[in-house]
Amino acid sequence: MAQLIKVGQCVSRYQNDVLRYAxxxxxxxxxRAAEWDDRQEGTxxxxxHWLFRMQLDWATRTADRRSACPDDMQRALWxxxxxxxxxxxxxxxxxxxxxxxxxxxxxxxxxxxxxxxWCILSLPGETGSVFQxxxxxxxxEIISGGERTLISPLISLKRTQKVIDAFLKQExxxxxxxxxxxxxxxxxEFVPDDRGVSLVDRRSLRNWLDEIAxxxxxxxxxxxxxxxxxxxxFETVDESRFPL
Numbered sequence: 001m002a003q004l005i006k007v008g009q010c011v012s013r014y015q016n017d018v019l020r021y022a023x024x025x026x027x028x029x030x031x032r033a034a035e036w037d038d039r040q041e042g043t044x045x046x047x048x049h050w051l052f053r054m055q056l057d058w059a060t061r062t063a064d065r066r067s068a069c070p071d072d073m074q075r076a077l078w079x080x081x082x083x084x085x086x087x088x089x090x091x092x093x094x095x096x097x098x099x100x101x102x103x104x105x106x107x108x109x110x111x112x113x114x115x116x117x118w119c120i121l122s123l124p125g126e127t128g129s130v131f132q133x134x135x136x137x138x139x140x141e142i143i144s145g146g147e148r149t150l151i152s153p154l155i156s157l158k159r160t161q162k163v164i165d166a167f168l169k170q171e172x173x174x175x176x177x178x179x180x181x182x183x184x185x186x187x188x189e190f191v192p193d194d195r196g197v198s199l200v201d202r203r204s205l206r207n208w209l210d211e212i213a214x215x216x217x218x219x220x221x222x223x224x225x226x227x228x229x230x231x232x233x234f235e236t237v238d239e240s241r242f243p244l
Contacts, residue, residue, distance in 0.1 A: 001029065001048070002086040002111070002216075004055040004079075005227060006093035010067035011238040013058045014091075015231045018224055021058065026088055028054075048084055055083065067238040070095075078122045078184050082111070085209050087216035089114065091227050097235040098163060104235055108160040112230075113215040114223045117168070119160040119179045121153045125186035131201075133191045141186070153181045154197055171229045175222055180208070 003025055005014040014021050029051060036047055060069045072095075073079070079094055086092075091112040098105045111118035123131055123141075130142040133152065140149050157179045164177050180198040181188065188201040200208045 001051060001088055002083045002090040002092050003088065004059045004083060004094065005091045005112075006096045006231060006234055007056070007059045007067075007073055008070045008095050009097055009235050009237040010060040010069060011062055011065045011236050012060075012231065013062050014227070015234075015236070016062065018091075018227045018231065022089075022091075022219065022224075025055075025058075029088070052080055052083060061238075061241065064241055065238040066241045067236070076122070076124075078124065078182060079109070081184055086111070086212055089219045090212065090216045091223075093230065093234070096230070098167065098230070099233050099235050100163065100167065105163050107163065108156055110160075110164070110230070111212070112223055112227050113212060114218060114220040115175065115215055117164055117175050117177045117226060118212075119157055119164060119177060120182050121157050121160075121180075123150075123153060123181060123183040123186065123188075125183055127185045129186045131183060131186055131188045131191075139191075154195060157181065157197060167230070167233070168226065171226075173222060173226050173229060175226045 003022060005018070006012050032050075033047065056069060056073070060067050076094065079092065082092060093110040093112070095109055096107055098107055108119050108121040111120055125131060125141050126143045131139055132142065133139050134149065137152050137155065138149055139152050140147050161177050161179045168175050168177070178198065179196065180200050183201045184205055186201060187203065188199045191199055193199060198208060
């Protein structure tokens with residue numbers, strides 16, 4: 001299970017020490033899995049639910065600070081799916097805000113593996129729907145009973161990747177970046193695949209996850225340094241857990 005290190009502008013325990021909490025997560029997960037009540041056999045979904053709630057807790061409060069978890073995080077089922085299906089040694093930042101020299105920038109979500117920082121934009125479509133490109137700026141989703149139009153996700157993704165590329169270069173970090181449009185419940189068709197962006201839908205999700213797994217077997221120094229640098233520059237809005 002991947003580790004959720006940042007949620008929006010929420011305070012995160014990982015900001016204090018990435019390695020410490022990454023290791024603590026692994027130990028706690030292993031211990032709790034071993035201790036899980038045998039009477040709950042067949043309810044291992046329950047264990048994953050508990051683990052996700054714990055991750056949300058770690059990603060929204062520390063010993064003395066707390067943040068309100070954004071409402072859309074609770075509905076972002078794709079995040080839970082990635083957390084459950086990706087290796088423990090990968091880090092996910094959900095829609096963080098990066099403080100750059102030119103100001104605060106809202107990013108798409110990030111997946112940090114041991115040698116790639118993935119920029120990910122999710123298309124939460126109707127189950128079985130089809131996304132198609134209409135123009136350079138517009139896509140459509142063909143749904144039961146009609147269709148809806150939306151701004152091309154490639155615009156936001158390219159912006160996020162450009163910002164991350166510049167940030168990593170500024171920090172002297174040699175991590176490559178990649179981008180993916182993710183639609184776990186729908187299909188993506190008639191979108192040219194020469195844009196440097198992976199189009200991940202119901203058909204290709206398993207292969208993409210297998211690719212991620214190959215880049216998540218060990219925790220590398222560059223990965224930790226990238227996560228630390230990003231966390232240090234992500235915007236945080238929080239308050240004391242113990243107000244006077």
